[in-house]
Amino acid sequence: MTTPQDPSAEDSLIARYFKPLATDPGAFGLVDDAAILRSSGEDIVITTDAVVEGVHYLASDPPDTIARKALRVNLSDLAAKGAVPAGFVLTLALRSQDDGWLRPFADALGEDSKTFGCALLGGDTVSTPGPQMISITAFGRVPRGRMVGRTGARPGDRILVTGTIGDAALGLDVLTGGGAAAALASDPAARDFLISRYHVPQPRSVLAQAVGDHATAGMDVSDGLAGDLTKLCAASGVSATVAVASVPLSAAAAGLIARKVVGVETLLAGGDDYEVLCTVAPAQSDALIAAGRAAGLAVTAIGTIIEGGAPPRFLDGQGQELILKRLSYSHF
Amino acid sequence: MTTPQDPSAEDSLIARYFKPLATDPGAFGLVDDAAILRSSGEDIVITTDAVVEGVHYLASDPPDTIARKALRVNLSDLAAKGAVPAGFVLTLALRSQDDGWLRPFADALGEDSKTFGCALLGGDTVSTPGPQMISITAFGRVPRGRMVGRTGARPGDRILVTGTIGDAALGLDVLTGGGAAAALASDPAARDFLISRYHVPQPRSVLAQAVGDHATAGMDVSDGLAGDLTKLCAASGVSATVAVASVPLSAAAAGLIARKVVGVETLLAGGDDYEVLCTVAPAQSDALIAAGRAAGLAVTAIGTIIEGGAPPRFLDGQGQELILKRLSYSHF
Numbered sequence: 001m002t003t004p005q006d007p008s009a010e011d012s013l014i015a016r017y018f019k020p021l022a023t024d025p026g027a028f029g030l031v032d033d034a035a036i037l038r039s040s041g042e043d044i045v046i047t048t049d050a051v052v053e054g055v056h057y058l059a060s061d062p063p064d065t066i067a068r069k070a071l072r073v074n075l076s077d078l079a080a081k082g083a084v085p086a087g088f089v090l091t092l093a094l095r096s097q098d099d100g101w102l103r104p105f106a107d108a109l110g111e112d113s114k115t116f117g118c119a120l121l122g123g124d125t126v127s128t129p130g131p132q133m134i135s136i137t138a139f140g141r142v143p144r145g146r147m148v149g150r151t152g153a154r155p156g157d158r159i160l161v162t163g164t165i166g167d168a169a170l171g172l173d174v175l176t177g178g179g180a181a182a183a184l185a186s187d188p189a190a191r192d193f194l195i196s197r198y199h200v201p202q203p204r205s206v207l208a209q210a211v212g213d214h215a216t217a218g219m220d221v222s223d224g225l226a227g228d229l230t231k232l233c234a235a236s237g238v239s240a241t242v243a244v245a246s247v248p249l250s251a252a253a254a255g256l257i258a259r260k261v262v263g264v265e266t267l268l269a270g271g272d273d274y275e276v277l278c279t280v281a282p283a284q285s286d287a288l289i290a291a292g293r294a295a296g297l298a299v300t301a302i303g304t305i306i307e308g309g310a311p312p313r314f315l316d317g318q319g320q321e322l323i324l325k326r327l328s329y330s331h332f
Numbered sequence: 333m334t335t336p337q338d339p340s341a342e343d344s345l346i347a348r349y350f351k352p353l354a355t356d357p358g359a360f361g362l363v364d365d366a367a368i369l370r371s372s373g374e375d376i377v378i379t380t381d382a383v384v385e386g387v388h389y390l391a392s393d394p395p396d397t398i399a400r401k402a403l404r405v406n407l408s409d410l411a412a413k414g415a416v417p418a419g420f421v422l423t424l425a426l427r428s429q430d431d432g433w434l435r436p437f438a439d440a441l442g443e444d445s446k447t448f449g450c451a452l453l454g455g456d457t458v459s460t461p462g463p464q465m466i467s468i469t470a471f472g473r474v475p476r477g478r479m480v481g482r483t484g485a486r487p488g489d490r491i492l493v494t495g496t497i498g499d500a501a502l503g504l505d506v507l508t509g510g511g512a513a514a515a516l517a518s519d520p521a522a523r524d525f526l527i528s529r530y531h532v533p534q535p536r537s538v539l540a541q542a543v544g545d546h547a548t549a550g551m552d553v554s555d556g557l558a559g560d561l562t563k564l565c566a567a568s569g570v571s572a573t574v575a576v577a578s579v580p581l582s583a584a585a586a587g588l589i590a591r592k593v594v595g596v597e598t599l600l601a602g603g604d605d606y607e608v609l610c611t612v613a614p615a616q617s618d619a620l621i622a623a624g625r626a627a628g629l630a631v632t633a634i635g636t637i638i639e640g641g642a643p644p645r646f647l648d649g650q651g652q653e654l655i656l657k658r659l660s661y662s663h664f
Binding site for chain 2: 011028031032033034035036037038039040041042043044045046047048049050051052054055056077078080081083089091093121122123124126127128129130131133135137139144147149150151219220222231235
């Protein structure tokens with residue numbers, strides 16, 4: 001509730017923590033209830049992703065990593081669409097105005113918004129008696145008609161993926177005291193690496209332009225490589241084969257597989273990778289890999305798009321199909 | 333969790349309930365994780381508003397009215413900015429996949445999205461153990477540089493407001509068994525009217541074009557007329573006087589005031605009106621009122637912008653200032 005001297009504690013919260021992030025003139029310093037995104041004829045790409053305390057992040061997670069993850073999962077979407085970040089709006093459902101939580105949250109969000117050239121345009125702050133929730137809608141720009149969709153994969157296309165797969169799922173396993181935690185009891189560096197991969201995704205914004213130039217289809221890997229590739233193939237009306245031995249793994253993940261702490265299926269179906277998965281015509285494959293190399297980012301060919309409507313097949317080193325019990329994480 | 337036969341119950345939920353709403357080609361039938369908003373050089377206006385169960389709506393509220401309100405509060409923002417609706421994205425945090433709730437929710441959302449020409453472009457569906465939450469980010473279009481902001485009010489401008497003020501606050505009072513409920517025990521028509529004003533706002537989209545043509549500043553009244561006018565004045569660096577007797581009231585609200593069930597202060601500070609509050613140069617006032625009349629919408633002059641930095645003064649019929657204990661609703 002308010003007093004005439006303090007017309008709105010909500011407004012003062014916004015002014016205090018979030019106004020410094022609203023560096024775009026279209027944000028009007030957050031004094032308006034609407035923002036402007038200017039376009040010179042290019043398409044505005046829109047993506048939205050929400051995270052819920054206890055579902056997408058742990059209540060004990062540091063607020064700065066929660067902020068970074070909430071923004072970065074959206075930036076990851078934009079990168080996979082070939083879109084250059086243009087700004088975002090933030091909806092924050094809070095149980096209370098806790099300065100010890102809001103200060104590091106807003107500071108980290110501000111840092112990331114600078115790093116990725118994606119300023120805060122507006123938002124809404126509401127109270128909730130339940131778990132905190134952060135919903136971000138992010139905007140990017142692509143040349144008109146050039147968004148990389150899910151429907152353009154064609155038989156013969158190479159399947160490429162950035163970075164490494166499965167680390168975040170292992171990081172969550174470490175955090176929740178699973179098998180990986182015990183196996184890495186004496187390897188804090190590997191533990192910290194995997195946890196950081198879960199806490200702070202690395203959106204592949206540096207590759208957005210090249211993805212837009214070369215990819216026939218693309219999406220980010222957020223629910224698990226196997227499930228996400230299945231969706232991409234279904235949307236494109238094609239199938240695929242993946243050489244499981246080609247799927248890029250970090251040293252930490254490879255070590256846990258070698259020790260049989262986890263199976264590779266866990267990594268293929270694990271969520272929260274936030275790598276770019278895309279398909280390219282064979283002739284374009286080298287160009288995209290080279291663009292990655294120039295940006296210091298591994299881009300790896302893991303398989304081929306084939307005709308047909310069957311789900312993608314994951315083949316081991318002997319050409320035997322791996323049967324996956326689950327493909328990805330689903331909320332319902 | 334998923335099985336290979338059912339790659340994602342989340343996707344099937346989206347396909348079942350929300351794909352029919354995604355009529356814009358830029359939504360790609362919701363099979364992509366991003367959407368496109370095309371622009372031919374006009375500005376894209378962005379607004380975002382979230383509603384939380386138990387905070388902004390009651391758990392017992394009908395799902396169809398929750399859907400309408402969630403979209404309409406955003407459409408109300410767009411109208412006050414002079415923007416024509418262009419589409420929206422939806423974030424839905426659900427405790428479970430309850431078909432009895434989702435079906436009327438999605439149907440009503442679809443109806444409103446048709447009525448107001450604002451198609452679903454994309455969204456995110458997440459699970460929550462807490463209260464349900466609906467966050468909508470809506471987009472509109474204005475000619476380049478022509479969004480009606482909060483900073484343009486000038487001394488001498490008339491202050492105009494659409495519709496009637498205070499009904500929704502009284503509707504909530506009826507629903508929660510307050511004084512208005514008892515006073516209207518034998519007047520079900522008045523009760524139903526006030527409740528419907530709380531449940532289903534009427535975004536003034538029909539006036540958007542005229543607001544864009546004539547208003548120097550504008551915003552929608554969502555947190556209470558007194559508080560919202562205070563914000564508009566502060567953003568414009570001006571003050572205002574309002575003739576309380578001019579503030580338009582419904583017959584139901586006027587009756588409760590005449591019977592001293594509530595004071596006018598309650599209505600001036602009550603939230604959820606979703607009327608347009610704007611300022612216009614005196615010479616433009618008649619044109620905006622006439623545009624309203626042509627659209628069947630009352631537009632009423634309630635006061636004047638004056639120089640100064642003091643909060644707006646609300647004057648009674650004798651020119652005495654009404655002292656408001658509170659100006660609006662705040663979440664913190």
